[in-house]
Amino acid sequence: xxxxxxxxxxxxxxxxxxxxxxxxxxxxxxxxxxxxxxxxxxxxxxxxxxxxxxxxxxxxxxxxxxxxxxxxxxxxxxxxxxxxxxxxxxxxxxxxxxxxxxxxxxxxxxxxxxxxxxxxxxxxxxxxxxxxxxxxxxxxxxxxxxxxxxxxxxxxxxxxxxxxxxxxxxxxxxxxxxxxxxxxxxxxxxxxxxxxxxxxxxxxxxxxxxxxxxxxxxxxxxx
Amino acid sequence: xxxxxxxxxxxxxxxxxxxxxxxxxxxxxxxxxxxxxxxxxxxxxxxxxxxxxxxxxxxxxxxxxxxxxxxxxxxxxxxxxxxxxxxxxxxxxxxxxxxxxxxxxxxxxxxxxxxxxxxxxxxxxxxxxxxxxxxxxxxxxxxxxxxxxxxxxxxxxxxxxxxxxxxxxxxxxxxxxxxxxxxxxxxxxxxxxxxxxxxxx
Numbered sequence: 001x002x003x004x005x006x007x008x009x010x011x012x013x014x015x016x017x018x019x020x021x022x023x024x025x026x027x028x029x030x031x032x033x034x035x036x037x038x039x040x041x042x043x044x045x046x047x048x049x050x051x052x053x054x055x056x057x058x059x060x061x062x063x064x065x066x067x068x069x070x071x072x073x074x075x076x077x078x079x080x081x082x083x084x085x086x087x088x089x090x091x092x093x094x095x096x097x098x099x100x101x102x103x104x105x106x107x108x109x110x111x112x113x114x115x116x117x118x119x120x121x122x123x124x125x126x127x128x129x130x131x132x133x134x135x136x137x138x139x140x141x142x143x144x145x146x147x148x149x150x151x152x153x154x155x156x157x158x159x160x161x162x163x164x165x166x167x168x169x170x171x172x173x174x175x176x177x178x179x180x181x182x183x184x185x186x187x188x189x190x191x192x193x194x195x196x197x198x199x200x201x202x203x204x205x206x207x208x209x210x211x212x213x214x215x216x217x218x219x220x221x222x223x
Numbered sequence: 224x225x226x227x228x229x230x231x232x233x234x235x236x237x238x239x240x241x242x243x244x245x246x247x248x249x250x251x252x253x254x255x256x257x258x259x260x261x262x263x264x265x266x267x268x269x270x271x272x273x274x275x276x277x278x279x280x281x282x283x284x285x286x287x288x289x290x291x292x293x294x295x296x297x298x299x300x301x302x303x304x305x306x307x308x309x310x311x312x313x314x315x316x317x318x319x320x321x322x323x324x325x326x327x328x329x330x331x332x333x334x335x336x337x338x339x340x341x342x343x344x345x346x347x348x349x350x351x352x353x354x355x356x357x358x359x360x361x362x363x364x365x366x367x368x369x370x371x372x373x374x375x376x377x378x379x380x381x382x383x384x385x386x387x388x389x390x391x392x393x394x395x396x397x398x399x400x401x402x403x404x405x406x407x408x409x410x411x412x413x414x415x416x417x418x419x420x421x422x423x424x
Binding site: 005006007008009010011013034037038041042044045046048049050051052053054057058060061062064065066068069070071072073171172173176177180181184210214217 | 249
């Protein structure tokens, strides 16, 4: 009895069967199932997912690209980015210092020092930053301070652009480039002080922000 | 080694547009941040095709790096006639194929497989995908390349012939053998080398 080999069925995934082959298929439900399985296998192969490269791949590549002169090495952050980095660093130090102060005060009873630090940093009137009675109060105060900082930062931005005769840039790619500068600065800072909690937090936040911006760029292109 | 599978929107979702053109232009000018952004976006796709051609994690890392260097070097020649993702993909495939050819004294591949393949939930059959990846790795090199290029990457037999330096007839023949071998492995008819090894211990 004539049979079709698996290689023949593999061919029939792409090609029409001859009359003879069709007759064999018609007689043999097992062969038809096998052909369908082969087609399903081929369909699945078309949809294999992408694979994340191992971590650290970029750094190796970057070194090679710099060595071969295809990209520039890390240049000192200059000009306007330096200003923004200073502002960002001030933010991190402010929030970090405030949080540290409150936590310390709660743990050791150094409330007076905390009051001075918090009120000096966020609200000249001293309102909203009184000695917290609990961790929850402290968290609320930190959030209020952060909100106040954001408002102040917004005003600073407006004044900055007004004085320089510029408009704020909303381009996500430009934003991404800015974030890359922060990532590079954060990475360098963490390398200098690998155990520093706040520098690590800053670095992680910039990495997350970069991922979100990349996703946003992809979504923009998608729609 | 642990590796993760990820799913991306179709290539036209991330492969075109003014934003990407800006990134490419900056990358051409040697802006490392722009290159990094392109790398972040496309490295999973590049690594996937290179990994499957190499059939080996360590080799895949080397091949992927070589592919990226070639692509960045060739970036000034990218005119935007095709999608960037397509252009990059071709470079990755050609680079990996050339690297495989160069490895004349390639040692017998070990069949160690990644411990886990994480696939985005609710999309695809993770177990089946893992079995397919395993079976792909166990195919003889010639068959694997043809099957990958045709069934995974969508190349025609003529394109495969040009890329591998064989006739389109040879490409077809290898493809059908590869599909059949895959099928035998997937349904357990043909024991994989790993199983043979286990029995012989």
